[in-house]
Amino acid sequence: MTYEEALDYINAYGWNKTIPGLERTRELLARLGNPQNGLKFIHVAGTNGKGSTCAMIESVLRAEGYKTGFYPSPYIQDFRERIQIRGEMIPKEELARLTEAAAEAADSMQEHPTQFELITAIGMLYFSEQKCDIVILEVGMGGIYDSTNIISAPEAAVICNIGLDHTEFLGDTLEEIAWNKCGIIKRGSSAVSYDNVPEVMKVIEDTCRREGCRLYRASEEVPSYEIPLMGKHQKDNERTVLAAVRALRDRGWRISETAVTEGLKSVVWPARFEILNREPLFILDGGHNPQCAKALAGTMEECIPGQKVLFIMGMLKDKAYKEVIDIILPYADEFITLTPDSSRALTAAELAEAIIAAGGKARPAESAKEAVEEALQTGRTTVAFGSLYMAGDIRNEFCYTDNR
Numbered sequence: 001m002t003y004e005e006a007l008d009y010i011n012a013y014g015w016n017k018t019i020p021g022l023e024r025t026r027e028l029l030a031r032l033g034n035p036q037n038g039l040k041f042i043h044v045a046g047t048n049g050k051g052s053t054c055a056m057i058e059s060v061l062r063a064e065g066y067k068t069g070f071y072p073s074p075y076i077q078d079f080r081e082r083i084q085i086r087g088e089m090i091p092k093e094e095l096a097r098l099t100e101a102a103a104e105a106a107d108s109m110q111e112h113p114t115q116f117e118l119i120t121a122i123g124m125l126y127f128s129e130q131k132c133d134i135v136i137l138e139v140g141m142g143g144i145y146d147s148t149n150i151i152s153a154p155e156a157a158v159i160c161n162i163g164l165d166h167t168e169f170l171g172d173t174l175e176e177i178a179w180n181k182c183g184i185i186k187r188g189s190s191a192v193s194y195d196n197v198p199e200v201m202k203v204i205e206d207t208c209r210r211e212g213c214r215l216y217r218a219s220e221e222v223p224s225y226e227i228p229l230m231g232k233h234q235k236d237n238e239r240t241v242l243a244a245v246r247a248l249r250d251r252g253w254r255i256s257e258t259a260v261t262e263g264l265k266s267v268v269w270p271a272r273f274e275i276l277n278r279e280p281l282f283i284l285d286g287g288h289n290p291q292c293a294k295a296l297a298g299t300m301e302e303c304i305p306g307q308k309v310l311f312i313m314g315m316l317k318d319k320a321y322k323e324v325i326d327i328i329l330p331y332a333d334e335f336i337t338l339t340p341d342s343s344r345a346l347t348a349a350e351l352a353e354a355i356i357a358a359g360g361k362a363r364p365a366e367s368a369k370e371a372v373e374e375a376l377q378t379g380r381t382t383v384a385f386g387s388l389y390m391a392g393d394i395r396n397e398f399c400y401t402d403n404r
Helices: 003-011 023-031 050-064 092-106 115-129 174-184 198-211 232-250 257-265 290-303 321-331 348-357 368-378 388-396
Strands: 041-045 068-071 134-138 156-159 190-193 215-217 274-278 281-284 309-313 332-337 362-364 382-385
Touching: 003 092, 003 115, 023 092, 023 115, 041 050, 041 174, 050 068, 050 134, 050 232, 050 257, 068 115, 092 115, 156 174, 156 232, 174 198, 190 198, 190 232, 198 215, 215 232, 232 257, 232 290, 281 368, 281 388, 290 321, 290 382, 309 321, 309 368, 321 332, 321 348, 332 348, 332 368, 348 362, 368 382, 368 388, 382 388
Parallel strands: 041 134, 041 156, 068 134, 156 190, 190 215, 281 382, 309 332, 309 382, 332 362
Antiparallel strands: 274 281
């Protein structure tokens, strides 16, 4: 199997085939020898901030000298971002080899695994073969029924900011969503939590009591380190990372102050209020739901106060895009809309109609290239946001490459 054939195989089982449950993942990994059983994990769930929190934890542990595995999602520019060791993406030939092994096992199953389940298995094989010291494992969706939850008790189960998202799968209330995400907290692990709202914290606290886990709270930490990620919400995520560091130290992991300082200072996480161009200013952000939109608005008030900007916006149709529009509209001069590269995408025309209906000015573009060129030609400050599924196309227009 070639690298291109491996991608074709994985992509044949798309996101829209998501089916909750752990049975397929357990069976697939069992057929592959249960590679996850020899690994240690930091398991991270939440609605917003998972990726940034994972990236900061990974950078700190790598700075200490640990051989880190990292399993984030989704990718921005290169599929291989999904599986990393020490900040380096899985080589193409390794992805092809391991996909072939996973495919042989998956194709013999009565119920074929979904795309995310396949990628999870491939990642576990790679992390196991490479003998990682610890793997930072980002939940795909939810927690209790997510395919990453086939692991035993992690070193730390980290709960990030929780809001209403994926309600068709996770529930209609914050309490229901919190219960689902708290499914990663297991007896024998330490638990770490972002400073969530009281109704969410009660679910987290109740879960920790039931599982006998000590809870480390982000609210107890002081974010005094330099980080390149912009926005108040990133300082809140930093508190969560510092709580995770404290939990790991209490479990015997060696993490020096130098590693914390250097790891946080050098963290790289694209498409989070990322400046791609300075004259004119062009910012890329992966905000994709109302909570992210509020964080984006807050960061704009902090970093570019008083400006009304040109937005390039693309959304998935299963997100609360009308609420996002209402949050962002006061900061907008006008919008250029795009159709993200996803089967779940809201079309650029539909999004433009929704913006106009809300009282904004909007026009659809055919491609990221067209939207970026038009924005730069105007000379105005531009913010592109709405879906990580369009972030790679935007980033490519500035010749950015991902070297991780």
